[in-house]
Amino acid sequence: MAMVSKTRNMLEGLVREGSFKWLIKNRTEFDEEFEEMKHSPSGGRNWIPELSPVANLVVRRCSKILGISTNELRENFDLEASDSLKHPSQYARNMLEYCSFRALALSTQVVGYLEDRSFRRLTFDMMLAWEFPAASSQPFVNMGDDVTVGMEAFARIAPAVPVIANVIISDNLFEVLTASSGGRLQFSAYDKYLSGLERAIRKLRTQSESSLLSKLRLEQGEKILEVDGTVTTQPVLQHVGISTWPGRLILTDYALYFEALRVVSFDKPKRYDLSEDLKQVVKPELTGPWGTRLFDKAVFYKSVSLSEPVVMEFPELKGHTRRDYWLAIIREILYVHRFIHKYRITGVERDEAILKATLGIVRVQALKEISSASSPCYESLLMFNLCDQLPGGDLILEALANMSSSRELDRTNHSKTGSRMYSMSTLAMASSLGFVFGTSSNDNEAGLCVGEVTVGDMTPLERALKESRSNYKKVVVAQATVDGVKVDGIDTNVAVMQELLFPVRAVGKWLLSLAYWEDSLKSSVFCLFFSYIIFRGWLGYAAALLLVFMAIFMVLSRLCSQGSVYELKVIAPPAMNAMEQLLAVQNAISQAEELIQDGNIVLLKLRALLLSIFPQASERLVVAFVCMALILAFLPSKYVILLVFLETFTMYSPLRKASTERWTRRMREWWFSIPAAPVVIERARDDKKRR
Template sequence: MMLAWEAPAASNQPLLKVDEDFSVCKEAFSRIAPAIPTIADVVTSSDLFDVLTASTGGRLSFSVYEKYLCSLERAIKKMKAQSESSVLSGLRSPRGERVLEVDGTVTTQPVLQHVGISTWPGRLTLTDHALYFEPLRVVSYDKAKIYDLSDNLRQVVKPELTGPWGTRLFDKAVMYKSISLSEPVIMEFPEITGRFRREYWLAIVREILYAHKFIRKYQIKGVRREEALSKAVLGILRLQALHEMAPAMPLCCEAILMFNLADQLPGGDLILEALAITSSSRKSDSANDSTAASGMYSISALAMMSSLGAVIGAESKVVNEVGLLVGEIVVGEMSTLERAVVDSRKSFKKVELAQATVNGAKVEGFDTNLAVMKELLLPIMKIVKLLLFFASWDDPLKSLVFCLATAYIICRGWIGHVFALLTLFIAIFMLLTRCCSQGMLANELRVIAPPEMNTLEQLSAVQNAISQVEELVQDGNIVLLKLRALLLAVFPQATERVALALVLVALILAFLPLKFVGLLMFLDVFTRYSPPRKASTERWTRRSREWWFSIPAAPVVLERIKEDKKSR
């Protein structure tokens, strides 16, 4: 079918045997393969093709395709065997859960569960509804702990760092957190080199979690619910087949799993919405079919005749709106799901190009990043310096003109108009810049690099920065504690003054128009260092500081929580 789609003229010639040298392009694979849901789906078919053709130059040969189908068949048989086995059968049977993956049964590849400071090895099992961990005992496994993925428990599954005695050294773990647990659970997948096991488990657990979120969001029930879960299961099976084909090949697990990819792609919500609409339309079509009671769904005769062009009139218009649906593919045209995927792929290419510039703009070193930030904020810093220059009254004439102009704008209520003009000016500047710089390369930001520092100097700079941050936090805490003391009347005289000041402010806000309040605040702040008020401002500032320093801070008592030591 793929060969016939790529070369329609050659399809008229009889082909008794497919040569191993035959190959197809991405368009043929993406168009035909999703018609069989086991092989591929519309969302991930492009990424699946890229993985299969990584060593063949962008053309899928029949030998690679056949090897992929054989690996996929083995993955399906493995899932069926595990699901029919006695592993957790008592816990799985009520919901008919299928076993998708089991890990931790080999001593060279253990799975470690971290809860608090305790660590236990065991067997980890993933089904299409939950995650099970069975702690290892001497000769058997203990009672399984269930971490549900189907119910709405606000689950969070993300990568995590682990290490001895609570340190964060090794990036080889997955954290599971939900409202049903008192503390997060961390599953560690130790490996000597790489972290494929962690990435693999993170992707497949998220796939099941995202599938159930999709089901809850669009209120999918019955057969449609099983179909949505089957899409997630088939994606995991395809990922297992690809890993079996080439274990050493680097593999992006999220790109092969549909719900993971929809979560990452721009416009992924539109893809899921189109998927829900497609599933709903398929259900409505099957409901009208007389064979639906026997569990088989077929296309109506009217739809088939319309697809062949043998129906005319009003009936043909109604049928052609739906089209001939085969799997997730509409024969002769693009389905809603395909259009959503194509649009999302185009947006993703733009995001990739933008992200490449972001990665290229990143620089190393705290001092270097600080220099870049200063250069970027230079226009704003110039504006702030200009305002401070006006407020300092070093040039009384300029400060007076600025003060009168601003006061007039506030009195007339033109603040909104000023911001509107400023926004309009920025928009005009951007448009003029775009028109004048067409075809020109973007101007690079040139920054004078600070002198290089050795390791000791960098550590000293980091220590100084941490000390400064600590001092700022301490000062902030002192301010909050003094405000708390004023609120609770720890210092009665100061509390009375603050209360009277607040009453005065409340009266002003109640009886004066807002623009006059703003005018008074502006004049008070801006004219503090004017020649008539400079001496009184300095005297008032000194008295205010003395009053603030005389306020005691509320006492603080630190209580240590005694933690029970758990065995590791």
């Protein structure tokens, strides 16, 4: 009794001194729980001195959910946790995570748990307690509706409920939710998101049970994820060749369906399979009247099962948000099935992978509903889309696949040992949302399965993700420099390129001056020096020495620069008006056309030589090929290289200049005398049906 009285007096003293003023500014559930703890005879015994006040109250709520006392929870943690988890510097946070994961696992087994506002508040308070877990930590915010949490706390607690987030997209999701609140998450925004998430899940369940879509003849377990084009004023247009149909587009977790709109009903749906390995290509596409490419509002779909590509257009007055959304969710389903095929995932793990993609789409739908600002980057909120873009994303998927392959073993081990160090599986939590995914999603285990987060440690998935994000930051910085140096105008870009190529041009001019023997002494020394290197077989050493010299130059440049950046200074050419720019473009196109024509002529003349259309020239070429073959076959390679070098470098020496000019003239005359192979241009016939 003395201990209880002492603890009660301590709590009352803390309130009088103002230590809990951040808790009692506005009366909340914490106030009621605190009052209950203060007047409870067991209040002192249930107080864990290593934890902060807010962490103690969260742990107490967890103990109520689990039906055991706080002391029993602590004893279980001390028994199951390793010594590293019980280190004094990390004890409070690890203890909090342990209690939170166990309580969340039990809470999410209740049907409709996402609708319960007390559950939403519990998860948010867990994030707050995670930020201030230890008794020595004191939050600098008031405890109430205006309290906020940071990204690390959200990324740690939210993935413990896979419906809310997962470790791959949690940071990006947090940025979207805090776009208008300065990087801190408010409970009002969090509660609004969960409400939207619950409505999106209800919509998903309703769509899959709808009788209007029964004629799709879905496969067993196939779920309808999104439908568009039901409003006649905003249809989806399907383009196949030159034909166009308005209609309704439906995405499931296995395929894409399009129903062409007739007078009073929809036509038989066309199925585009996303689950099989059909070499599908899904990308943005431009459309326009009569085949013109004007409007960036369509999705291009191609697979080996189709004779020609299909284009789905999403008309809207401005922008292409509607198309971007559909492009992202179609790719998400395509990528998850590629992931399944690549790592040969089957059974429960296969169902869980598809569910992860499905929940990602549900989150995007919830954010679309509640967000009034500009639409977020959908790819960054869908885990398989994001892994396709992140550097090292393949390593993230590999870690995810390894976690899936070891899930059965972990589940067996945990059921034997009774371990509670892991969060719950996605399928087990999703079954409480009112629908079942896959054929193997029933999970009646009493223990907790391997999840994406573990108490006091990072999973291989989290480590791969952390490294990928670190590399991605470098890519973002590098891309910012790329965007910063882009200039407008053909003439300005040409000036920049000329300045960048100045060292190469200088070396080229120096080599040409040596090759044309403008200074006989320098050319003679250069020729003798390289001839000796080739003769001794030192070309490999020479190349290695050149690379070492470049490495030394780079190191010296780094040491001399001392962090400063050498800027490239370019003198901008005179400004050009619109007409001059058009003429410059036209001139560049004409020059490019001439180069292509000259290239085609060279290829046609070579074709004529190979086919002996001009026998005399072909005979000479045959003799030249035979001689070259004999030289290459019987002469050592270093002598061949030496002969080629001497032949090339001494062509314009004083002794050979006259003969070289004469030989060059004869070669030019011989080349001009070769006729080009004939070409017949035929126009392709358009046999496509017009509707």
